[in-house]
Amino acid sequence: MFKVIFIRLIALILLVQTPQLFAQKYKPLVVFVCGDHEYSGEHTLPHIASELEKNYGFRTKVLKSSPNQNSEENIPGLEVLKDADLAVFFLRWRRLPADQLQMIEDYLKSKKPLMGFRTTTHAFNFPKDHPSYRWNSFGEFAFNAPPGWGGKAAHTHYGHKSTTDVSIVEGKKKHPILKGVDPEFHANSWLYRTLPDYPKDSEWLLMGKSVNPDKAAIDNPVAWTGTNSYGGRFFMTTLGHPEDFSVEAFQKVVINAIHWDLSLKSPKWKGKIDINVPYRGMVD
Numbered sequence: 001m002f003k004v005i006f007i008r009l010i011a012l013i014l015l016v017q018t019p020q021l022f023a024q025k026y027k028p029l030v031v032f033v034c035g036d037h038e039y040s041g042e043h044t045l046p047h048i049a050s051e052l053e054k055n056y057g058f059r060t061k062v063l064k065s066s067p068n069q070n071s072e073e074n075i076p077g078l079e080v081l082k083d084a085d086l087a088v089f090f091l092r093w094r095r096l097p098a099d100q101l102q103m104i105e106d107y108l109k110s111k112k113p114l115m116g117f118r119t120t121t122h123a124f125n126f127p128k129d130h131p132s133y134r135w136n137s138f139g140e141f142a143f144n145a146p147p148g149w150g151g152k153a154a155h156t157h158y159g160h161k162s163t164t165d166v167s168i169v170e171g172k173k174k175h176p177i178l179k180g181v182d183p184e185f186h187a188n189s190w191l192y193r194t195l196p197d198y199p200k201d202s203e204w205l206l207m208g209k210s211v212n213p214d215k216a217a218i219d220n221p222v223a224w225t226g227t228n229s230y231g232g233r234f235f236m237t238t239l240g241h242p243e244d245f246s247v248e249a250f251q252k253v254v255i256n257a258i259h260w261d262l263s264l265k266s267p268k269w270k271g272k273i274d275i276n277v278p279y280r281g282m283v284d
Contacts, residue, residue, distance in 0.1 A: 027059045028085040028262055033104075035065030035075055036119050040280050041090030042069055044245045045117075047275045048254060055270040056255065065094070070284070072096075072125075078103040085112065086261050089142075090240065092119035095126055101135060111232040113261035114142055118189065118240030122149040141229045143236040146198045154193060159214030162190045166222060166239070166249075169204050177205060177225070177235065177256045179266040185249035186211075187222075188279070189241040194220050199236070202226035206237070206253070223253065225260075235261055242277040251275070 032049055034042040042064045049060035061080050065071045072095045081087055081103050096104075108114075116123075121139035125148075126132045139145035146153035164187045168178055191210040199221060206223035223237040235257040244250050251273050256266045 027057055028264075029059045029061065029080075029083055030086045030088060030258060031080055031084040032060065032062045032088045032090070033075060033078070033081075034063065034090050035069060035071070035094055036090050036092035037069055038092065038280070038282050039090070039118060039240055040069075040242045040277050041117065041240065043277045044240075044242050044275060045088065045090060047245065047273060047277075051255070051270075051273050052258065056259075056267055058258075075100060081107040086115065086258065087112070088115040088117075088258075089120045089123060090117040091123035091138075093125035094123060095130075095132075096124070098132065101132055108142060108228075108230045108232065111230055114228065114232055114234040115257060115261055116143050116145075116234065116236045118192075118238055120236070121145040121155065121192070121194075121238065140198075143234055144199045144202045144224070144226045144228060145236060146194055153197060155198075157190045157192050158210040158217050159212075160190055162213045162217075163188050163211045164191045164208040164222065164239075165211055166206050166208050169207055169221075172203075172205050175203075175205055176266045177223075177253060177260050179252070179256055180269050181252050181256070182249040185247055187239050187241065187247065187250065188243040189222075189239045191217065191220055191222070192238040193218070194238065199224045199226070202236075208238075225257075233261060242279050245273075245275040245277065248272045 032045045046062050049062050052058035063075050063077045066074050066076050078100050087107055123138045124135040137147035140147035146155035149155055166187050167184045191208045202224040204221040204224045207219050208222035209219050210217035222239050225235050228234050
């Protein structure tokens, strides 16, 4: 009799615990796609990937332009996107071949979540007569951002000698992405102009004020969320200067946003991440 009761008790425990055990076992796969000429995303994002694996229970894969950051026509390994739970982009003016673009397109069509940094607003730069010219508007159709750099959208910045004071948008302090984030912090990124027309149909979380601008400046959103034209949720930030990644407030935004994108609770902060990547600028 005791043996039967014991077996039933074990069975009941397993029945109750199986979902929790499964949830603990499954580690979401975050794929980082890097290639930006200027801001060393191929060096900063691996630190984020390592932290996610070490302290937050994720699997990660970092893809880089090959053979170096200036190589605009090849990012090997994009086929892994088919298995990704979240794709994170830090791109600038790429001209990827059609087969690689198709892998990104397939991911977008899956409606799985996205995350973008800084120059991803102008991730591609194809000539007007190129069959892939529409990808120049990647920022718009993936992140509700301006469709490329300059032009009618007036998407530009306030000079390389400027920096940005960042503050939480009024009423957004309790957003999960902003959990534990200082109400104000300073970023080395020179402020990108996205207004007046962008970001459209989005929830603004952080605003930036240009410090020492080279022209008359207006405040602009530097982080927002929304649903893109494919139906996928996203987080986008125009911050991403390598020295931004050494700022703990920005680190918290990034870690929280990854969890939010995956519909996970904002995690308990595991402590400041040791990231010390100097600004490289454009180099051969």
